[in-house]
Amino acid sequence: MTPFRSLSRAMLLGFLRDRSSLFFTILFPLMFLVLFGAIFTNQGLAKAKIIQVGPVAILDQAPGLGEILEITKQNDLAAAQEQVRQGDFVAVVRQQGDRYQLFYTAADQVRAGTVRGVFGQLVGQANAAGVPQRFTLAAEQVEDKSLKAIQYITPGLLSWAISMGATFGAAMTLVTWRQKKILRRLRLAPVSTATVVSARVGASVGIALVQTAIFLGVASLPMFGLQLSDYWWMCVPVVVAGTLVFMAIGMVAGGLAKTSEAAAGIANLIVLPMAFLSGTFFPLDSAPGWLQSLSNIFPMKHLNEGMLDVMVRGQGPASILPELGIILGFGLVIGLIAVFLFRWDDV
Amino acid sequence: MGQTIIVQDLQKRYGDVHAVDGVSFSVEEGEFFGILGPNGAGKTTTLEIIEGLRQADAGTVEVLGMSPWPRNPRLLPRIGVQLQASSFFERLTAREQIRTFASLYGIPAKKADDMLTVVGMADKAGTPAEKLSGGQAQRLSIACALVHDPEVLFLDEPSASLDPQARRNLWDLLRSINDAGRTVVLTTHYLDEAESLCDRVAIMDHGKILELGPPATLVRGLDSATHISLATGTLSLPAAREVAGPDASVTDDGVTVTIATRAPAPVLTELADRNLLTGIQVRGATLEDVFLHLTGREYRA
Ligand SMILES: Nc1ncnc2c1ncn2[C@@H]1O[C@H](COP(=O)(O)OP(=O)(O)OP(=O)(O)O)[C@@H](O)[C@H]1O
Numbered sequence: 038m039t040p041f042r043s044l045s046r047a048m049l050l051g052f053l054r055d056r057s058s059l060f061f062t063i064l065f066p067l068m069f070l071v072l073f074g075a076i077f078t079n080q081g082l083a084k085a086k087i088i089q090v091g092p093v094a095i096l097d098q099a100p101g102l103g104e105i106l107e108i109t110k111q112n113d114l115a116a117a118q119e120q121v122r123q124g125d126f127v128a129v130v131r132q133q134g135d136r137y138q139l140f141y142t143a144a145d146q147v148r149a150g151t152v153r154g155v156f157g158q159l160v161g162q163a164n165a166a167g168v169p170q171r172f173t174l175a176a177e178q179v180e181d182k183s184l185k186a187i188q189y190i191t192p193g194l195l196s197w198a199i200s201m202g203a204t205f206g207a208a209m210t211l212v213t214w215r216q217k218k219i220l221r222r223l224r225l226a227p228v229s230t231a232t233v234v235s236a237r238v239g240a241s242v243g244i245a246l247v248q249t250a251i252f253l254g255v256a257s258l259p260m261f262g263l264q265l266s267d268y269w270w271m272c273v274p275v276v277v278a279g280t281l282v283f284m285a286i287g288m289v290a291g292g293l294a295k296t297s298e299a300a301a302g303i304a305n306l307i308v309l310p311m312a313f314l315s316g317t318f319f320p321l322d323s324a325p326g327w328l329q330s331l332s333n334i335f336p337m338k339h340l341n342e343g344m345l346d347v348m349v350r351g352q353g354p355a356s357i358l359p360e361l362g363i364i365l366g367f368g369l370v371i372g373l374i375a376v377f378l379f380r381w382d383d384v
Numbered sequence: 385m386g387q388t389i390i391v392q393d394l395q396k397r398y399g400d401v402h403a404v405d406g407v408s409f410s411v412e413e414g415e416f417f418g419i420l421g422p423n424g425a426g427k428t429t430t431l432e433i434i435e436g437l438r439q440a441d442a443g444t445v446e447v448l449g450m451s452p453w454p455r456n457p458r459l460l461p462r463i464g465v466q467l468q469a470s471s472f473f474e475r476l477t478a479r480e481q482i483r484t485f486a487s488l489y490g491i492p493a494k495k496a497d498d499m500l501t502v503v504g505m506a507d508k509a510g511t512p513a514e515k516l517s518g519g520q521a522q523r524l525s526i527a528c529a530l531v532h533d534p535e536v537l538f539l540d541e542p543s544a545s546l547d548p549q550a551r552r553n554l555w556d557l558l559r560s561i562n563d564a565g566r567t568v569v570l571t572t573h574y575l576d577e578a579e580s581l582c583d584r585v586a587i588m589d590h591g592k593i594l595e596l597g598p599p600a601t602l603v604r605g606l607d608s609a610t611h612i613s614l615a616t617g618t619l620s621l622p623a624a625r626e627v628a629g630p631d632a633s634v635t636d637d638g639v640t641v642t643i644a645t646r647a648p649a650p651v652l653t654e655l656a657d658r659n660l661l662t663g664i665q666v667r668g669a670t671l672e673d674v675f676l677h678l679t680g681r682e683y684r685a
């Protein structure tokens with residue numbers, strides 16, 4: 038066996054034989070998926086109730102809207118607006134010539150977003166008759182806004198699970214191998230640092246792909262009903278890139294920490310807040326604007342976006358290249374910091 | 385024969401502790417070299433500087449004509465190291481451990497398995513490293529150091545925590561490796577081990593080499609007494625004094641009567657005449673005495 042293969046094997050066996058790391062990497066995120074899936078199953082299906090004032094051509098012509106919208110017809114705009122303000126309805130719509138007006142509530146941002154998305158699409162469709170490209174664009178938009186909960190939760194939780202797995206895998210290996218003097222022993226063997234690191238990368242990528250397979254498998258069960266888009270397999274490069282970044286983060290944590298407890302603490306401190314702020318648990322749509330822009334400095338945000346794009350938003354393979362580039366850029370910078378912090382032993 | 389290891393004026397400080405303080409020696413090709421000394425003498429530090437695991441503050445080291453620091457990938461396949469603290473991959477069995485190490489040197493699994501048998505660990509091959517006893521772990525660690533058949537072998541207290549039988553087996557193994565032309569450097573607390581194995585020993589204390597030479601020469605140069613002991617009661621104390629003569633000292637600790645003399649021959653003749661040779665023990669000076677002589681204190685392992 039080559040050194041690369043035997044070291045990856047040693048790491049994988051060490052991982053598979055450790056019940057707690059198996060639990061935290063595979064089962065724990067899956068528990069979240071089941072939990073969130075159950076909590077949000079109904080919410081995702083609940084229709085947005087809107088009021089239509091007067092005739093609205095795009096609504097009257099579009100079939101199948103009943104899946105998303107529950108439309109009530111009224112004549113008095115002011116009264117309808119008041120009902121929206123009261124929270125009984127999400128939005129009021131009316132048509133004045135070529136102009137569609139949508140008055141929506143700020144209280145239920147998620148459903149208001151859905152309605153906005155639907156109308157954006159409908160108007161786009163109406164405008165773009167005979168211009169296929171624009172039509173496609175608008176369709177994507179509405180896909181996004183009308184995501185069922187599981188469609189949003191799966192890529193998010195998967196991003197989080199992969200980030201956790203990669204960060205902890207790298208941090209723990211580094212610290213325990215240093216503590217248990219395996220790194221010093223490896224230092225005495227004619228094996229390059231690059232081989233040791235790439236063996237760990239190989240092991241982590243393998244684990245991440247297994248995580249992905251299990252996650253998508255469970256989420257696609259009828260009880261959760263995940264619908265993957267055509268290009269979902271493009272999540273593989275995204276998963277690999279995400280694994281690389283978070284391994285680099287783990288290496289930084291492992292480089293800073295002397296004990297495995299400290300490494301776990303540092304890794305948690307980095308990954309958990311990042312998960313919340315990157316919108317992996319809850320959409321950031323309703324978060325303040327500054328938070329939404331802030332979230333862009335987190336690699337997990339881009340990982341999450343990339344996953345959403347290819348897995349459920351149905352974007353084509355090329356569309357994730359920018360996110361992929363950003364993620365790998367993060368990986369490079371953090372990786373360099375990790376190299377700088379690397380220590381063979383505590384002496 | 386060439387010099388396999390040349391160490392010159394090595395210095396290493398940890399804060400106030402002068403762990404290695406001006407150590408110089410060289411080891412010839414095919415030599416069995418020992419570093420002997422009590423806890424904290426600086427043996428491990430010296431050895432790890434030579435192996436390239438630590439950087440010396442000052443001084444030079446050459447192993448097989450190369451500098452071990454910074455990490456030298458051309459040197460590494462030619463040396464084998466057993467560290468004082470065993471270092472194993474987590475949750476791998478003994479067989480998986482040694483096969484993994486073997487693969488790092490391009491050694492096939494078959495040879496790794498053979499090496500387990502050589503150190504008497506074949507029946508423990510399937511046991512995870514965490515569940516090995518101290519002595520078993522030690523043997524596995526030695527096997528891992530030997531698996532790629534290195535030209536120079538460094539062993540840091542290889543016989544620590546081995547039972548007497550395993551210790552003898554290890555000695556036989558090390559002798560055969562040395563006989564095959566390999567250079568061996570070991571550290572030990574055990575004077576008998578150094579005496580029995582090493583061509584030359586360096587006696588170290590407080591970071592300095594106090595004495596260096598073949599064990600027999602060190603002992604001979606000591607001009608110390610031979611100890612003749614008999615069971616208490618076989619010979620009364622006055623009678624013992626009479627046998628021993630005026631220059632010798634006689635002690636009785638209640639179990640044995642010990643006569644320490646620089647002229648053992650007449651004493652032994654006299655004892656033979658009295659038909660008292662049964663159960664008698666004669667012990668010449670040992671490295672223990674050398675240590676006592678050099679440091680003025682008892683050797684505490
Ligand atoms: N990493 C370190 N940091 C600080 N001090 C150290 C370090 N390593 C060794 N020392 C000190 O250097 C001295 C020599 O230690 P060393 O380990 O070389 O002794 P040794 O002869 O191998 O002892 P032993 O027989 O117990 O193995 C000791 O006083 C020890 O406390």
Ligand SMILES: [Mg+2]
Pocket residue numbers: 427428429468540
């Ligand atoms: Mg030591």
